[in-house]
Amino acid sequence: MPYSAAVATSGPGSDGGANGGGIVSVGAGSPIERTNVSKPAGSATMRYRASGELTTKVWGRSRGPYTNEPAGASIVLPSTQRASSPSRRDETRQRIVDATIELHQTLGPAATTVSEIAERAGVGRVTVYRHFPDEPTLSRACSGQYFERNQPPDPDRWRAIDDARERLRAALRETYAYHRSTEAMMTRVLADARDHPATAPYHELWRDATDVLVEPWRVRGRRRVLLRAGIALALSFDTWRTLVQEQALTDEQAVELMLRLRSG
Incomplete structure (x- = not known):
């Protein structure tokens, strides 16, 4: 799937500034262009690995990956980007939970991938990780809702x-x-x-x-x-x-x- 994002090549302050980091702009099918931008305070970072899977962390505090694959570059999701309304976020979160429950019931937890969850929920993989930064968090949400319904x-x-x-x-x-x-x-x-x-x-x-x-x-x-x-x-x-x-x-x-x- 084509992917376009700002990719941080190093941590905060790596370019000598108080908050900035080296940023690489990656567009689908486009060359990599290096620029310097300031990283908004508290921005979240998602590590993009060669497998195409993601793991999330906040600067200086890892939240843990879905898999143990080595991390590559970091996709910066600025805290300043327009936030969706609470109802929209809740709706998206619910679609992800529903999709995961359906896949666990038909394929089983071991065979369910983040890509399949995202596709069934009608969202991107980044959105899945934004709502559920690791597998235990998603599993607890799904288990709780399943047994609440049953x-x-x-x-x-x-x-x-x-x-x-x-x-x-x-x-x-x-x-x-x-x-x-x-x-x-x-x-x-x-x-x-x-x-x-x-x-x-x-x-x-x-x-x-x-x-x-x-x-x-x-x-x-x-x-x-x-x-x-x-x-x-x-x-x-x-x-x-x-x-x-x-x-x-x-x-x-x-x-x-x-x-x-x-x-x-």
Whole structure:
């Protein structure tokens, strides 16, 4: 994709001035022309690498790249350029998040590139990095919005059911319905990013759910340890997917099987 920008060849003050830096004007298909300009205070810098990917930083404070490729020149985005309205920025940010969620659900996090996100969102790659300077920031935003739209079960509500077996039955029904509704996304996310920090709240949810379901059972010691392991296994997305996809059970049949294994 043709790219035209002012490229800083060195840091602030490198030309002997208080704020200036050596600037190279790069136009698509044009020769490189060196000029000297003053760098606006607080301007952001984006490092453009040979791969065409970008990483952002503010002078003297790195924000971290999406990849570990060596940095090349620096694209200066002056703070004095006209800023978009808050509503426009929010709209652009939302398009980027929506595009990323769609790509994670169809391709998976590992196969999703910044170029694909930008293309689907209808923005440039620079815009993606301006809103989300690194991968963890974008992943947290996407994870938060996805689970806000796809609310998981609330384990605390199961405490209203005193009978241990009936509590487990109700929980499994609700859990398996949730696994089914989020299957496309979680299949890819757990395959590519099971241990990513953005998925930590998801795993914590099921640990808390396991605690709630173990509470009413009157067993202690080793039996309680085994009980907890069995309930955690029953709640697992991987267990549900094995039963309904590989063994062709319905959700209700999968629930009954887990209850029988607990009783047996």
